[in-house]
Structures are given as structure tokens and as C-alpha cells.
Amino acid sequence: MKSFMLQGAKILATGSAVPDSSLNNYQISRIVKTSDEWISTRTGIKERRILTGDNKSVVDLAVLASRKALNKASLHPSEINLIILATSSPNDLFGSASRVQSKIGAINAVAFDLTAACSGFVLGIVTATQFLQNCKYRNILLIGADVLSKWIDWSDRSTCILFGDAAGAIVIQSCSIEDNSVLDFQLDTDGDYANYLSILYQQELNPHPELNLYQGSFKYVYMNGKEVYKFAVSQVPLSILKCLNSLNIKVNDIDWLLLHQANERILMAVAEKLSINSNKIIANLNKYGNTSAASIPLALDEALQQGKISNNDIIVIAGFGAGLTWGTVVVQWKSS
Ligand code: COA
Numbered sequence: 001m002k003s004f005m006l007q008g009a010k011i012l013a014t015g016s017a018v019p020d021s022s023l024n025n026y027q028i029s030r031i032v033k034t035s036d037e038w039i040s041t042r043t044g045i046k047e048r049r050i051l052t053g054d055n056k057s058v059v060d061l062a063v064l065a066s067r068k069a070l071n072k073a074s075l076h077p078s079e080i081n082l083i084i085l086a087t088s089s090p091n092d093l094f095g096s097a098s099r100v101q102s103k104i105g106a107i108n109a110v111a112f113d114l115t116a117a118c119s120g121f122v123l124g125i126v127t128a129t130q131f132l133q134n135c136k137y138r139n140i141l142l143i144g145a146d147v148l149s150k151w152i153d154w155s156d157r158s159t160c161i162l163f164g165d166a167a168g169a170i171v172i173q174s175c176s177i178e179d180n181s182v183l184d185f186q187l188d189t190d191g192d193y194a195n196y197l198s199i200l201y202q203q204e205l206n207p208h209p210e211l212n213l214y215q216g217s218f219k220y221v222y223m224n225g226k227e228v229y230k231f232a233v234s235q236v237p238l239s240i241l242k243c244l245n246s247l248n249i250k251v252n253d254i255d256w257l258l259l260h261q262a263n264e265r266i267l268m269a270v271a272e273k274l275s276i277n278s279n280k281i282i283a284n285l286n287k288y289g290n291t292s293a294a295s296i297p298l299a300l301d302e303a304l305q306q307g308k309i310s311n312n313d314i315i316v317i318a319g320f321g322a323g324l325t326w327g328t329v330v331v332q333w334k335s336s
Contacts, residue, residue, distance in 0.1 A: 008180025009132040009172055010334050012075075015068025016168040016301040017061045018049040018288060025161070032157035039161045044264025048164025048289030050149045057091035059099045061167035062145040065297070066104050069141065073171040077104045080171075081137035083111035084128055086120030086144045086293040088199070088322070089151060100143065109141070117197070118260045118321025120144055120293035121168070122187075125317070125329050129182045132174040143169040146292035151199050153220035162263075163221070164289035168297025181334045186243040187327035193231065196224045197322040232266045232320045236328075237273040240316055243328040251275060255313035256303070260320055261285035261295035270318075282308070292321070311335040 024047040025036035039045055051061065062085060070077060083106060085097035090113055092099070097111035116123045121144035128140040145167035152160050172182075203216040236259065244251065257280050259267050267281050282303045291298060296317060303309055313333045320326035 005133045005177060005180065006135045007133060008175040008177045009129045009182045010175040010179055011181060011331070012171045012173045012336060013069045013072035014168065014170050014297060014301040014304055015065045015070070015072060016166065016294075016298045017064035017068070018166045018298070019051040019061070021050050021052045022047050023050050028161055031154060032160060034157045034161060042263075042265070043162065044283075044286055045161065045289045046286045049166060051147045051165040057096070058087055058089050058145045058147045058167070059091060059096050059103065061147070061165065062087075062096070062100045062143045062169070063103045065145065065167040065169040066100060066141055066143055069169040069171050070104070075139060075171060077106040078108050080106045080109040080139050080141045082128070082131060082140045083109045084114050084124045084140065084142045085111065086114045086116065086124040086142070087146055088115050088117045088120065088292060089146045089148055106141065116293075116325050117323060118262065118290070118292045118295065119319035119323065119325040119327055121296045122185075122317060122319035122327040122329055123325070125172070125182060126185045126187060126327070128172050132172065133180075135174065138174050140172050141169060142172055143167060144293035144295070144297045146294050148221060148292055151218070151221050156220065158225055159221050159223050162290045164291050166288055166291035166294035166298050168294045168301055170297055170300070179334055181332045183330045183332055184243055184247050185327060185329045186239050186246070187325075188235070188239060189323050189325045191323065193227070193324045194322070196227045196231065196324060198222050229263070229266065231324060232262065232326075233269045233273070235326050236270050236318050236320050239326055239328045240270075240274060240318055243330050244316070247330055249314065249330065253314055254280060254316050256280055256282055256309060256315040258282045258296060258299060258303070258315055258317045260318065261288065261299055262290045262321070309333050
């Protein structure tokens with residue numbers, strides 16, 4: 001990748017936001033037949049945050065996370081050239097990124113949504129990096145945000161225990177090639193298995209049969225948990241290894257493994273397959289559950305706040321989920 005790069009891309013700052021309202025495993029056990037013990041041992045999740053309140057949407061969380069990242073980067077919103085909102089739960093099917101642009105006052109920014117479920121943030125880093133490394137833009141705001149609680153069937157115990165709402169944002173800026181921190185990526189898709197994890201549109205009504213007009217609505221999250229688990233544990237290590245090989249980086253050189261926060265068992269199994277010590281895993285899903293496109297920037301922001309990540313640390317970031325889509329980005333952290 002380096003040979004096509006005209007300049008580098010560097011993550012300047014991160015920010016995140018979660019709703020105030022939390023829902024723990026005991027509370028869930030009052031609405032479906034489950035238990036804290038079952039959920040904790042199978043997933044590692046203890047509680048999650050749920051967006052409540054009238055007219056609150058993914059945009060509110062995205063705006064909060066974005067403002068925090070912009071403040072930390074000491075950038076005025078008008079300096080942002082592009083906003084990418086990775087989400088699968090917009091409050092407008094035409095896209096929600098432009099609402100974020102308007103609310104934060106990023107008057108010079110182009111804004112669009114990127115839909116790739118739990119891989120959305122990884123695809124977002126790769127997309128943003130292209131615009132920076134080919135000199136088109138200087139400052140990009142990338143947000144991963146989801147409110148899957150609005151798309152959950154709260155009577156389905158196999159899915160309602162997993163997800164939570166959140167947003168995470170990063171400001172990523174062009175820099176000299178020497179300071180480039182997005183080293184390489186590996187992306188994959190296999191639509192043959194799209195039915196393992198979906199929120200499908202379903203045709204329902206035909207108000208004018210003579211005209212063949214159909215209307216319908218989106219259903220709830222459907223998931224084949226066993227198959228998704230097998231997919232993640234088999235494909236994510238391969239994706240990471242491909243990316244490391246292309247960079248000539250050894251597994252031992254990895255400082256941090258930052259995976260999409262789907263399930264603690266998936267995190268441990270991937271680390272084990274790669275022989276990465278579990279103390280290098282960044283994890284916070286016990287508090288937030290699976291927050292889809294938000295999970296990686298939320299965990300990154302928290303790890304930075306805890307002072308875990310140092311200058312030049314190698315962070316392997318991997319996302320996986322519906323599509324099926326999966327991908328890896330290797331980042332060398334550059335402190336500003
Ligand atoms: N509480 C109690 N029992 C539950 C339950 C719950 N919340 N959900 C399912 N069960 C039951 C099932 O009905 C089944 O009962 P049965 O044996 O009597 O039929 C039993 O537990 C085992 O179900 P199964 O689906 O085989 O469990 P599992 O070990 O595969 O664990 C997941 C389920 C969802 C935790 C696991 O498959 C998983 O983590 N998959 C990956 C999901 C994921 O990460 N998705 C997002 C990717 S982006």
C-alpha cells in the first residue's frame with residue numbers, strides 16, 4: 001500500500017458517547033427466560049446502555065462523540081472536510097451523516113453514511129485513509145454509531161441479550177509519510193452467508209394490486225448465533241495474519257488486539273489462535289455489550305483515556321459481522 005501513498009494518515013483524537021440508561025442482565029432476565037449466569041458465561045456481557053427518550057436517535061450519540069473528538073483535536077468543526085458516519089441504524093434511510101454535519105456546524109464538510117454493520121468502523125478507517133493518503137482531504141471525522149436496541153425483538157432471548165447503543169468518533173488527519181499510522185488493511189465480504197445476520201425488509205401490503213405496488217417494513221435483527229460465532233473465530237485470525245504478513249510484522253510485535261466487541265469468547269478464541277497473550281486484548285464489552293459500528297472506537301477511546309496505548313504501539317484492529325463482512329487495519333499509534 002505504501003507505494004501508492006502520497007501522504008500519511010494519522011488519528012489525532014478520539015471521542016465517545018453512551019446513553020445514560022443502562023440495562024443489566026438481571027433486568028433482562030425479567031423480560032425473557034435467561035439469567036445473568038447464562039449471559040455472562042456465554043458472552044462476557046454484564047450490562048449495556050440503551051437510548052431512551054422521545055426522538056432520541058443515533059444522531060444524538062454521534063454528535064456527542066464527535067464534539068468530544070473535535071475538542072480533543074483542537075479543531076473547529078469548519079475545518080472538517082469529510083464526515084463518514086458508519087451506522088446500520090440511521091434515523092433516516094437516506095442517511096444520517098448530514099444531520100450530524102448540520103448539528104456540529106461542520107459547514108465545509110461533505111457527509112455520507114457507510115453501512116457495513118459491525119465492520120463499519122474498519123471500512124470507515126480504510127475509506128477515510130484513501131482520501132487522506134491521496135491528498136484529497138486534510139481532516140476527516142469518522143464516526144461509528146449504532147442504536148440496535150431499536151431493531152431488537154425484545155422477546156427473542158438469543159439476540160436481545162447481546163446489543164447495546166453507543167457512538168465513537170475519531171478525527172483523522174493527513175500527515176507526512178513518515179508519520180503515517182494506518183499501515184495496511186485487509187477487507188473481505190461473503191454475501192453467500194448474508195442470511196446469518198440481518199435486518200430484512202419485508203414486503204407486506206399491496207394497496208393497489210392492479211398496479212403491482214408493494215409496501216413493507218424492516219423486521220428485527222435475525223441471527224444464527226452458532227454460525228456467526230464459527231465464522232468470526234475462523235476468518236478473523238486469517239484476516240489479521242494476511243495483513244501482518246503483507247507488512248512483515250510478526251505476531252509478537254503486536255502491542256494491542258482491538259477486535260469488534262461482540263463476545264468475550266470470540267475475543268479470547270481469536271487471541272488464542274494467533275498466540276497473542278490475553279493481556280494485550282482491549283475489551284470493554286462487559287459494560288456495553290455489542291455496540292456494532294461503535295464498539296471499536298468506543299473501546300479505543302476508553303483505552304486511550306486509561307493511558308494504555310503508547311507512542312508507536314502496534315494496534316491490530318479487526319471488525320466482523322453482517323454481510324458477512326470482515327476486515328483488519330494495522331495502526332501504529334502516533335501520540336500528538
Ligand atoms: N438465555 C438462556 N438460554 C438461552 C439464551 C439466553 N439468552 N439464548 C439461547 N438459549 C438457549 C437456547 O435456546 C439453547 O437451548 P436448547 O439447547 O434447549 O435448545 C441453548 O441455550 C444453547 O443455545 P445456542 O444458540 O446453541 O447457544 P450458544 O452456545 O451458541 O450461544 C450465542 C449463543 C449467541 C452466545 C453464541 O452463539 C454467540 O456468541 N454467537 C456469536 C454472536 C455474535 O457475536 N453476533 C454478533 C456478531 S457481529
